[in-house]
Amino acid sequence: MALPREYTQQSCSVARALEVVGERWSLLIVRDAFFGVRRFSDFSAHLRIPRAVLAERLDFLVGEGVLERGTGTRPVYALTAKGLGLWPVVRTLAEWGDTHYGPRGPRRLFTHAGCGGAVDPVGSCSACGQGVPVGDTVMSPGPGFEAPGEGANAVSVALASPHRLLQPLR
Amino acid sequence: MALPREYTQQSCSVARALEVVGERWSLLIVRDAFFGVRRFSDFSAHLRIPRAVLAERLDFLVGEGVLERGTGTRPVYALTAKGLGLWPVVRTLAEWGDTHYGPRGPRRLFTHAGCGGAVDPVGSCSACGQGVPVGDTVMSPGPGFEAPGEGANAVSVALASPHRLLQPLR
DNA sequence: CACAATGGTTCGGTGAACGAACCAAGGTGT
DNA sequence: ACACCTTGGTTCGTTCACCGAACCATTGTG
Structure with missing residues (x-):
């Protein structure tokens, strides 16, 4: 019963949410999905996560309806509407x-x-006042951004320039 | 280097944040601190968390400046200003x-x-439009709330009625 | 066709989480 | 003043999650 992802004694929405995204690496996978990462090898290269862990997490997130997996032997993973709802958490x-x-x-x-205009964590534009869908949000490097070094993986390099959220990297 | 709480390869604020609050139980401890839980035994009773884990988490959160610990052998734990900044995440x-x-x-x-008025996740009041400090926010049971059953712990019972956030339970 | 890329799966080792037990100090009641 | 209870831990052995290395089957590319 006391499974490592579960908080069985908690009657609480935070606990329910953490049962889905609270395991090590899960929120970073979701973050990467928002950034447009779609392929197993890209998640793996960017996150430097053990492949077995990545596979298990992706399976679980697909099972919970946060991500959906394309067909074929080289599937792409994309956030569902349910997964998109995690943007305020990530942000x-x-x-x-x-x-x-x-x-x-x-x-x-x-x-x-x-x-x-600047988009706030829950999606309002500071210039025009509209609610901005995630997919209409452009992510750019900020003052604290560290440019990828020599030999950095292709995902880090791709994410080093302005880029629309959810836009597949390739 | 690959310590279980760290994401050393990640140049990312989400990863930095998760290094502090991403371990199992940490965010629920922070949540409880927002609800006014202050004592070791209250966290323990409400969360049903192994005591060694609770002690380690509290120590770490104190070390990171998220919580501060009162003096004496019966200390109270309270969120710091830094810890208060986690409210939008919890919410x-x-x-x-x-x-x-x-x-x-x-x-x-x-x-x-x-x-x-209803207070949104980043603290705006839907009625008067003001930013509402966490401490001026009243938390009440909603339609999906499950009342504590027989023999429920005192914290669950105390949290079953309207209550100001951050107000110590006792 | 040969090789590389891809998306996994398996495996043994290490460490985190777990429940049970123990302990020292302080608080409370008689 | 003393005995007992409460509190806030600490220790310990067990289980399992995460880890890195190795392996593998399928697909894609030159």
Whole structure:
């Protein structure tokens, strides 16, 4: 009963959510999916995560309806509508991390693709006041961003330039 | 180097944040701190967490400046300003959990202590439009709330009625 | 056709989480 | 003042999650 992902005694939505995304690596996989990572090998290369763990996590997230897997032997993984709902979680975590562990300011900036205004964690544009869908959000390197070094993987390199969220990397 | 809480290869604020709060039980401890839980035994009773794990987590969160510990052999634990910054994370997680794993609607409602308006995950009051500090937020049972059963611990019982966030339970 | 890329799966080792037991100090009641 | 209870831990042996290395089958490319 006391399975490592579960919080069986908790009658609480935070616990229910953590049962899905609270395991080690899960939220980083979800984050990468928002950034447009789609392929097993790209998740693996970017996250430097053991392949067995990645496979298990992807399976589980697909099973919970957070991600969906394309067909074939070379499937792509994409966030479902349910998975898209995790953006405020990812974003608020990033903001907190930036504030307290980002000495040079935010690593990523998020702007509205249409008007260029800053998009807040729950998706409002500071310039035009509209709710901005995740897919209309452009992510750019911020002042705290560390450029990929020599020999960095292709995903890190691709994510080092402005890029729409959810846009597949390839 | 590949310590279980760390994500050493990640140049990312989400990863930095998860290094602090991403371990099993940490975010639930933080959640409970928002609810006003202050004592070791109360965290232990409410979370049903192994005591060694709780002690280690509290130590770590204190070390990271998320919580502070009072003096004496019976210390109270309270969120620091840094810890308070995690409220949007906790709240957005709860919202996502409510949406997808709460068949009867939200388990908790959050209202502005002054005017009674609904408070959104980043702290805006829907009635008066003001930013609402966490401590001015009243948490009440919502439609999806499950009342504590027979023999439930005192913390669950205390949290079953409307209560200001951060207000110590005792 | 040969080789590389891809998406896994298996395996043994290490460490985290677990429940049970123990312990020292402080608090409370008689 | 003393005995007992409560509190906040700490220790310990067991189980399992995560890890890195190795292996493998299928597909894609030159």
